[in-house]
Amino acid sequence: MFRRFLMLLVALVPLALAPAVHAQDATGTPEEAQAMVDRAIAFYKEVGRDAALAEFSNPKGKFIDRDLYVLISDFDGIFRAHGTNKGLINKNLIDLKDVNGVLIIREMIRAGRDNPAGGWVGYTWTNPVTKKLEPKKTFAKVYDNLIFMVGVYDKSRA
Numbered sequence: 133m134f135r136r137f138l139m140l141l142v143a144l145v146p147l148a149l150a151p152a153v154h155a156q157d158a159t160g161t162p163e164e165a166q167a168m169v170d171r172a173i174a175f176y177k178e179v180g181r182d183a184a185l186a187e188f189s190n191p192k193g194k195f196i197d198r199d200l201y202v203l204i205s206d207f208d209g210i211f212r213a214h215g216t217n218k219g220l221i222n223k224n225l226i227d228l229k230d231v232n233g234v235l236i237i238r239e240m241i242r243a244g245r246d247n248p249a250g251g252w253v254g255y256t257w258t259n260p261v262t263k264k265l266e267p268k269k270t271f272a273k274v275y276d277n278l279i280f281m282v283g284v285y286d287k288s289r290a
Contacts, residue, residue, distance in 0.1 A: 158261075160200035162252075165282040166271045168195065169250060172202045172282075173275045181276070188213035189221060199261070203270075203281040207245075209237045212278060230255040231265060244272040244279045259285055 160168075172195060176184040187193045188202040193215075195202045201215025209226025225237050234255045243251030250273030257268040270283035 158198055159287075160198055160282075160284050162269065162271070162284055162286075164197070165200055165284045166250065168197065168200055168202065168282045169271050169273050169280045171195075172280050173273065176275065176280075185213040188215060189218055191216060191218075200282055200284065203279075203283075205237060205241070205279045205281070207241055207277060207279070209241070230257060232256055236270075240270055240272040240281055241279055244274040244281075247273075249273070254286065257283075257285075 185204060188195050188204055196215050204213035205211050210224045211220045214220045228236050230236055236255050239253040243253050250271055252269050252271055254269045256265050259266045267286040268283050269286045270281050272279050272281045
């Protein structure tokens with residue numbers, strides 16, 4: 133009898149843990165964000181500007197992965213692509229600030245320009261899942277006079 137109970141318990145433990153594992157996998161990591169920026173630049177080089185910007189702005193496209201998506205801005209702060217909000221395309225967000233006064237887009241442009249391999253910018257943003265202000269960081273890298281960006285909610289600062 134005990135052996136049956138033990139076998140049943142061993143069989144059910146993975147099912148009990150599945151929601152926790154799935155919830156953890158629902159958010160991207162900094163490494164995945166950086167890799168997505170690099171994939172986006174490679175894709176841009178392969179297909180050209182117009183096709184790439186269209187794909188980056190496709191909410192069902194290949195550059196949407198859980199909470200990760202590509203943002204593209206020029207050096208003036210005008211968004212050229214946005215993975216989740218097409219309404220921001222061609223909008224100038226150069227003076228966008230977080231609740232602490234961080235000029236987010238200016239900092240992303242600086243991080244990308246100052247670091248040829250790309251750089252990170254930390255700020256506070258509303259998480260669309262929790263609806264709470266949370267620490268976020270975005271990886272930014274320059275290619276073809278554009279800033280390629282992908283952000284993640286920063287669990288290390290939460």
